[in-house]
Amino acid sequence: MSSTGQVNCHLIVNSKSGLNRLILDQSWVEFVRQLEYKQLWKGGDLVKVDPKYTSQKCNKCSHTAKENRKTQSKFKCVKCGHSENADINATKNILEAGLTSLARRDI
Numbered sequence: 870m871s872s873t874g875q876v877n878c879h880l881i882v883n884s885k886s887g888l889n890r891l892i893l894d895q896s897w898v899e900f901v902r903q904l905e906y907k908q909l910w911k912g913g914d915l916v917k918v919d920p921k922y923t924s925q926k927c928n929k930c931s932h933t934a935k936e937n938r939k940t941q942s943k944f945k946c947v948k949c950g951h952s953e954n955a956d957i958n959a960t961k962n963i964l965e966a967g968l969t970s971l972a973r974r975d976i
């Protein structure tokens with residue numbers, strides 16, 4: 870393959886990853902729009918939570934570190950030793966953030 874062909878191939882890959890990111894972003898926008906619609910229709914509260922660091926934060930002691938995440942599925946806090954499935958630990962952090970946000974609304 871010529872150097873021009875390699876450049877064109879690289880541009881296509883970059884364009885495709887940008888398109889994939891755009892599609893993923895639009896999927897989340899549509900997902901949130903559907904949740905808001907259903908919430909209005911059925912009633913209840915929709916609480917949006919910033920997921921930043923929820924997978925690195927210990928649900929027991931709140932210590933947040935990249936090293937707490939041993940693998941994709943294993944969470945072990947380097948401070949208190951709490952160990953749990955990483956998705957369950959993150960889910961508890963998201964639930965706690967949502968409940969905190971709801972409590973602030975009521976004040």
Ligand SMILES: [Zn+2]
Pocket residue numbers: 927928929930931932946947948949950951
């Ligand atoms: Zn901990």
